[in-house]
Amino acid sequence: MASIAAEQTKAAVQTKAEPKVQVAAPSRREFLYYIWGASMVMLLGQAGVAFIWFALPRFKEGTFGGIFSFPPDKIPANNTAPFNEPSGRFWVTHFEDKLAVLYGVCTHLGCLPKWSDQNTRFECPCHGSKFEMSGKYIEGPAPRSLDRFPVVVTFADGTTAATSADGGAVAIGDRRVVSVNIDTGRKILMPGHGLPPES
Amino acid sequence: MSVLPFPSFLDDVKEKGLKRAALEGVNEVVERITVGMNVQDIREALRGEPASRKPNPRLQPHADGFWLHMRPSYFNRSVTGLYPTFRLGWLSTYFVFFETLTGIFLMIWYTPSPEVAYANMLNIMSNVPFGQFVRDLHRLGAEAMVLIVFLHMLRTFFTGSYKKPRQFTWFTGVILLICTMFLSFSGYLLPWDQLALWAVTIGASMIEASPPPVVGTNLNLLLRGGPDIGANGLLRFYLLHVLAVPAVLFIFTGVHYYKVIIHGHSLPPAAENIGEDTAKRVPLDKRVYFIPDILTSEIMWIGVTTLILVVLVTWFFHAPLEAHADNQVTPLGTTAPWYFLWIQGALKLGDKVLWGIIFPTIVIVFLLVIPYIDVTKSRRFAHRRFALSVAFVLLSLLVFFSYMGLPEFGVKTSADSEILHEMLMEPAHNHMGTLRPIPYDQLVVGQFTTAQFETNEFGGDIGTALDSLNSELAESDLGATLLSYLSITQHLPITSFNFVPIPADATELYDGISVLAHDITQHPAEMPNAWSAVIVTQPQAGLKRVDVVIIWDEVEIEAGVPVLDENGNPVFVLDENGERIQRINGDYMYIHADSQYFPAPGA
Numbered sequence: 001m002a003s004i005a006a007e008q009t010k011a012a013v014q015t016k017a018e019p020k021v022q023v024a025a026p027s028r029r030e031f032l033y034y035i036w037g038a039s040m041v042m043l044l045g046q047a048g049v050a051f052i053w054f055a056l057p058r059f060k061e062g063t064f065g066g067i068f069s070f071p072p073d074k075i076p077a078n079n080t081a082p083f084n085e086p087s088g089r090f091w092v093t094h095f096e097d098k099l100a101v102l103y104g105v106c107t108h109l110g111c112l113p114k115w116s117d118q119n120t121r122f123e124c125p126c127h128g129s130k131f132e133m134s135g136k137y138i139e140g141p142a143p144r145s146l147d148r149f150p151v152v153v154t155f156a157d158g159t160t161a162a163t164s165a166d167g168g169a170v171a172i173g174d175r176r177v178v179s180v181n182i183d184t185g186r187k188i189l190m191p192g193h194g195l196p197p198e199s
Numbered sequence: 200m201s202v203l204p205f206p207s208f209l210d211d212v213k214e215k216g217l218k219r220a221a222l223e224g225v226n227e228v229v230e231r232i233t234v235g236m237n238v239q240d241i242r243e244a245l246r247g248e249p250a251s252r253k254p255n256p257r258l259q260p261h262a263d264g265f266w267l268h269m270r271p272s273y274f275n276r277s278v279t280g281l282y283p284t285f286r287l288g289w290l291s292t293y294f295v296f297f298e299t300l301t302g303i304f305l306m307i308w309y310t311p312s313p314e315v316a317y318a319n320m321l322n323i324m325s326n327v328p329f330g331q332f333v334r335d336l337h338r339l340g341a342e343a344m345v346l347i348v349f350l351h352m353l354r355t356f357f358t359g360s361y362k363k364p365r366q367f368t369w370f371t372g373v374i375l376l377i378c379t380m381f382l383s384f385s386g387y388l389l390p391w392d393q394l395a396l397w398a399v400t401i402g403a404s405m406i407e408a409s410p411p412p413v414v415g416t417n418l419n420l421l422l423r424g425g426p427d428i429g430a431n432g433l434l435r436f437y438l439l440h441v442l443a444v445p446a447v448l449f450i451f452t453g454v455h456y457y458k459v460i461i462h463g464h465s466l467p468p469a470a471e472n473i474g475e476d477t478a479k480r481v482p483l484d485k486r487v488y489f490i491p492d493i494l495t496s497e498i499m500w501i502g503v504t505t506l507i508l509v510v511l512v513t514w515f516f517h518a519p520l521e522a523h524a525d526n527q528v529t530p531l532g533t534t535a536p537w538y539f540l541w542i543q544g545a546l547k548l549g550d551k552v553l554w555g556i557i558f559p560t561i562v563i564v565f566l567l568v569i570p571y572i573d574v575t576k577s578r579r580f581a582h583r584r585f586a587l588s589v590a591f592v593l594l595s596l597l598v599f600f601s602y603m604g605l606p607e608f609g610v611k612t613s614a615d616s617e618i619l620h621e622m623l624m625e626p627a628h629n630h631m632g633t634l635r636p637i638p639y640d641q642l643v644v645g646q647f648t649t650a651q652f653e654t655n656e657f658g659g660d661i662g663t664a665l666d667s668l669n670s671e672l673a674e675s676d677l678g679a680t681l682l683s684y685l686s687i688t689q690h691l692p693i694t695s696f697n698f699v700p701i702p703a704d705a706t707e708l709y710d711g712i713s714v715l716a717h718d719i720t721q722h723p724a725e726m727p728n729a730w731s732a733v734i735v736t737q738p739q740a741g742l743k744r745v746d747v748v749i750i751w752d753e754v755e756i757e758a759g760v761p762v763l764d765e766n767g768n769p770v771f772v773l774d775e776n777g778e779r780i781q782r783i784n785g786d787y788m789y790i791h792a793d794s795q796y797f798p799a800p801g802a
Contacts, residue, residue, distance in 0.1 A: 056417065057425045086527035108551060109404035111397060112529040117784065118613035118725075119759040125531045126401060127547045128609035130759070138758070140609065141549050 065149075065184030072177040075099065081117055082133060088184050090149055091115070091122075095133040098169035101151045101182050102135040107144040107190070122146065134169065137193040145190040154179040163188070166196040234267075235259020236490075244491040257490040271460055273486040274493055275478065278464040283358050286500065287351035288459070291375075293504055294344035295452055298382075301337040302441065309389070311437035313430050316391035317523045324520065325795075331517070336508055338518035341383045343508070345538045348379045356569070356590055359578030360465040364476060366570035368458040371451050373566045378448040380538060385440040387536065388433060394627060396524035397533045399436065400428060405546075405555040427526065468578035522625040530627060531620045532606040544603030547610075613759070614722040615749050615784040622715055622747050623788045626796070634711045634733070634745055635788065636796045641705040642735050642743045648698045649716035649731040665698045672696045677781050681732075681750065684783050691736065691746055691787070698732070719749060724761040724769045726751040741792040748785035 026034070068088045075094055076083050082093035082102070089104040089112075106113050111126035121138060122131040129140030137145045148167040154160045156176040163170055167188035190196065202209040211220040230237040236244070240256040243249075250257055261272040278284055308327055309319045323330035352372060355361055361369035388399040407419035424431025463478030471477045487493060521530070535543040545554040573586055580587065602608065611617065623632040650668050657664040672678030678696060685691040701709045712733050719729040729751035736744045754769040755762040762770045771779050790796075 052417070052421065055421055057420055057423075057431055059425065089527070109401045109408075109546065109555070111401065111533065112527070114529075114531070114612070114616075116613050116616060116759075118615055118782070119756055121759070123610075123612050123759075125529050125606075125610060125612075126397070126533050127543065141547055141551065141554070143551065 065186075068182040068184060070180040070182055072180055075177060075180065079133065082115055084115065088182065090182065090184060092180070092182075093133055093135065094172075095169075097171060097173050098134075099151065099153060099172050099180075100134060100163070100167075100169035101149040103147040103149055103187055105147075106142060107147060108140070108142040113146070134195060135190070136195050144192055145195055147190055148188045150183045150186055150188060152181045153177055154181075164196065166191070168196045233260055234264030235262075247491075257488055261489065267489070269456070269460070270489055270493075271463075272490075273481060273488045274464065275466060275481045276485045276487050277466055277470050279487050279493070279496075283354070283360075283467045284464065285350070285354055287347055287354055289497070289500065290347045290504065291344065291351055292452065292456070293501065294340055294347060295448065297340050297505075297508075298337060298344060299445065301333050301340060304333045305337055306441065311389065311434050313391055313433055313524070316389065316433065320390045320392070320520055332512060335512035335516060335518045339508060339512055339516050341386060342536075342538075344379055345383050348376050349538070352376060352566075353590075357580075357587070358465065358468055359583060361570040361573075362576070362578060363570075363574070365458070365462050365465060368455060368462065369570045370567055371455040371458065373563070374451050375448065375455060376566075377563065378444055378451065382440060382444050382448065383536065384539065385436050385444060388428075388436040389440065390520055391433060391524045392521035393524055393528075393530050393625070394519070394521045394533075396428060396526060397529055398535060399432070401535070403428065403432075405551065408551040409556050410552055465578075468580065473579065473582070474576040517629070519626060519629050521627045530625070531612065531616070532610070532624075532627065534606055534628060535604060537601070540602075540604030541597050541600035542604070544600040544605075544608065547603055547608065613756075614725045615751070615782075618715070618718045618749060619747055619784065619786040621718065622711075623745070623786050631796060632788070633714050634747070635790070637707045637711055637790075639743065639790060639792050639794065641708045642745060642790060643702050643705050643708065644735050644737050644743070646696060646698045647701050647708070647712055647733045647735070649712060649719060650698070651700055652713060652716040653730070661700045665700065669696055669698055677750070680781070681748070681783060684785070685734075685746065685748070689746060689785055689787060691734065691744070693734065693736070715747065719751075724763060725754065725756070727754060727769055727771075728752045738789075743790050744787055745790060746785060746787040748783060750781055750783050753780040753782045
């Protein structure tokens with residue numbers, strides 16, 4: 001062993017002396033150190049992954065939200081200020097004879113936009129994103145229009161209408177609504193700055 | 200023969216007498232504690248005399264002692280003045296210790312749980328002796344530390360001290376800047392007030408935007424401890440604040456300072472030849488020894504800095520505490536702390552991945568690699584015009600982005616909502632609604648109006664003006680609309696209007712309403728003919744309710760801006776009879792007899 005170390009030292013000294021770099025082949029001991037080092041790195045990596053797994057919060061899909069039964073008499077008149085339900089974090093909006101339930105959280109960074117009666121639009125207090133009554137994006141940094149919750153509307157004649165799979169609003173016209181059920185467990189993301197096609 | 204079966208102090212007493220033995224004993228203890236300086240050496244140092252024995256006992260504590268081995272035994276005279284260091288690095292270290300100490304004090308009275316954290320704050324502020332004092336010091340120290348560390352970085356840049364061989368010192372300094380900012384930010388959540396909740400919601404949502412989605416989603420969950428910030432999130436931010444980030448900060452403080460000592464304090468750029476680094480070769484006549492000059496100077500600076508902080512928190516600064524966290528309402532004017540305004544400004548520009556993740560990352564990476572990009576040798580200002588110009592451009596951008604972070608930029612809502620907010624808002628950013636700090640006994644129950652300040656058409660007679668308004672409201676549709684608005688929308692059970700003059704002895708109420716009267720006239724295009732009612736009622740003993748209602752003529756608004764006709768006048772919205780439509784907006788607050796709203800010092 002001593003001779004190997006001596007040779008390596010000699011090699012190092014020689015490297016300094018002349019421009020040509022000479023590297024001795026790894027000895028068994030050196031090689032085993034590399035293997036050992038690599039296994040240490042892998043162990044640390046596993047520990048890191050285990051820590052992430054350890055610290056990740058556990059909750060079931062659907063733990064949050066549920067079916068809200070919304071009193072039909074609280075549906076705002078057509079094209080008037082949307083109704084806010086803070087406990088469910090949603091707004092019920094009635095625009096152009098259609099009904100939609102907007103998720104009340106800004107699609108930008110999670111603040112809660114307020115409805116401004118004077119400006120007839122939603123305005124986010126954090127970074128100034130603005131949305132129409134329908135939730136459609138107007139301006140600001142938000143990446144999408146306000147997201148929606150699926151809603152099932154039952155009319156007086158017993159027929160029902162529901163939000164389409166991509167979140168299209170429910171046409172209610174002037175039919176009398178007897179019940180409104182909102183599923184806040186299933187959020188429907190809007191396609192960018194526009195709105196989904198109407199159902 | 201020994202008195203005891205082993206050599207002892209008593210033998211000394213027997214041999215030399217009590218007085219001399221005791222003095223020698225004390226001397227020895229002092230020499231051991233100072234690791235090398237006896238009483239005589241210390242007195243010589245304090246008298247400003249040279250050491251009388253060799254080897255120099257003033258170097259001994261640096262060579263053999265633990266604490267002073269971290270400090271150089273002498274400095275170069277050209278770095279001991281205010282320039283070039285401005286003491287900024289030293290001050291940063293001071294704040295590391297200051298924040299640790301005040302933070303540990305606060306931990307005594309704090310539990311990181313949403314159930315009790317806010318109550319803990321109230322307890323610290325109103326019940327614990329010196330509680331508010333310590334909290335104010337901790338908060339002021341945090342903000343001062345961000346500022347000082349940033350200025351330290353600027354100074355290092357301007358004197359070119361990041362250049363070879365100090366590149367890595369700069370690198371660790373940037374890490375310390377990031378730690379400082381994150382420490383300040385993670386401390387934000389702990390009081391569990393509105394500011395806390397929403398600042399951290401925005402911060403966590405930014406991290407959620409990290410690409411690709413699987414990374415962002417999981418990082419966000421790790422940080423928040425759930426899909427929403429709650430008990431888990433608070434605990435995690437607490438652990439980051441008191442354990443994880445301080446650990447990183449302490450380690451890198453050690454590395455940073457070690458590098459400073461290894462390379463020596465860089466001299467003023469003009470003091471050495473270009474490309475030379477003579478910081479470690481201090482000529483004998485330029486040496487300022489740590490003992491006693493630097494040591495006593497540092498103790499003085501500890502005293503002065505602490506005094507400044509104490510004076511500031513005593514008379515000029517109180518750490519703000521907003522209303523209890525409410526995840527159902529984002530307060531109007533939610534603003535990042537001033538040192539993050541530049542990010543808030545950038546976020547308003549658009550894509551959150553670009554401006555919330557990529558942009559800050561580029562800024563940090565750029566800062567980290569500055570010394571490896573700028574490898575020019577000269578530290579002289581005249582030779583660094585390009586680098587200095589880039590720095591000034593970036594500083595201007597920083598100021599500009601920070602301005603964009605203010606609510607004034609892009610987040611203003613309609614004038615009526617802004618005014619109601621200004622009148623009634625919960626304390627936020629050392630600021631609260633104008634009507635909030637009115638003393639309880641000056642909140643006289645009754646109906647008041649800003650019409651009191653607009654009496655020109657009644658010859659300045661307040662009584663006539665209010666009588667006219669009262670009778671007008673009793674007969675008109677507006678009166679009925681207003682009553683139904685108050686009773687149905689605002690749940691204020693009143694049945695008629697009877698506006699009276701503000702009592703002469705309620706001076707603060709008078710002042711508050713006169714501010715309101717002034718504010719509503721400031722938006723003639725958006726809120727023409729505006730007037731306002733302030734109605735004070737007493738729903739129960741010891742509790743008063745203050746309603747503010749603004750009434751104005753509706754005008755056409757497009758994209759948040761009033762539409763103007765060719766003469767620059769607002770376009771009124773008319774009903775089917777061609778009459779102007781009155782718009783109403785109102786808000787209210789409750790004030791308890793024991794409420795302690797008072798304007799922040801200096802506000």
